[in-house]
Amino acid sequence: MERQQENPQFEKIPAHIAIIMDGNGRWAAARHLPRMAGHREGTENLRRIITACVEFGVQYLTIYAFSTENWKRPKDEVSGLMQILADSLEKELGELHKQGVRLNHIGRLENLDERLREKIIQAVELTRDNNRLVLNIAWNYGGRDEIVFAVQELMRTSIKPEEVTEEAIADHIFTRGIPDPDLVIRTSGEQRTSNFLIWQSAYSEWYFTETLWPDFDKEALRKSIEDFGGRGRRFGGRTAREEKEKYAG
Numbered sequence: 317m318e319r320q321q322e323n324p325q326f327e328k329i330p331a332h333i334a335i336i337m338d339g340n341g342r343w344a345a346a347r348h349l350p351r352m353a354g355h356r357e358g359t360e361n362l363r364r365i366i367t368a369c370v371e372f373g374v375q376y377l378t379i380y381a382f383s384t385e386n387w388k389r390p391k392d393e394v395s396g397l398m399q400i401l402a403d404s405l406e407k408e409l410g411e412l413h414k415q416g417v418r419l420n421h422i423g424r425l426e427n428l429d430e431r432l433r434e435k436i437i438q439a440v441e442l443t444r445d446n447n448r449l450v451l452n453i454a455w456n457y458g459g460r461d462e463i464v465f466a467v468q469e470l471m472r473t474s475i476k477p478e479e480v481t482e483e484a485i486a487d488h489i490f491t492r493g494i495p496d497p498d499l500v501i502r503t504s505g506e507q508r509t510s511n512f513l514i515w516q517s518a519y520s521e522w523y524f525t526e527t528l529w530p531d532f533d534k535e536a537l538r539k540s541i542e543d544f545g546g547r548g549r550r551f552g553g554r555t556a557r558e559e560k561e562k563y564a565g
Contacts, residue, residue, distance in 0.1 A: 326372070329541060330374065332374075332375060333500075333541075335501045337362070337532075339358075341354050352393070361533070370415055375450065382455045384457065384458035405439050409439050412451070416448030418443045418444060418449070419439045421453055422490035423456040426456075454513075459509075459511045463489070489515060497520045499521050499541070500522050501524075
């Protein structure tokens, strides 16, 4: 995919940003509103963040929308979240397609209502050739479940034990073919991974902010990217500066 890799606004731009969109319920509670109002406002905010990512030159955006653990929530909240996804696909798909956003689902579709499942498949198919931004929607997704899925897929190939490598597993996870996230953002002040991209985020930079997701705006995203630009990523090795200092003097 052709990408604009440089942006004079930033020293360094993460090619792939992943976000745990946390704090919708607390945002609503602080305003004496029902939880679903917070979830809807969070969905509205996502539109703004997608637009900002396109402007900033981010290539991949992965959002944690509904985890495998979220099924434990009250039934009315779960059904409300499903309805929000369905409504958002109908409302936003045309504009996302126009912006050149490619939608991709990661997670399992089996437990979803058939109509919703069809909407997701249709959205993925419609936008498959877009290349301005890849938007991965993690819906009915769990990091451990993803690894289980990859192992199951490998076993179906009758692979030999000695042939099970990191590369083989990476070829069978939900995000196969997509680079690992450079930056993972979690809003609302919580500092947990919450079973999100646990394979892919092994060497990601993490950014935690007290800001609740509905209030995490373009400027907050800019701040997180600027923070990322000031970090030295080692991937288990040394930075270029450290290598230079090693042999100096």
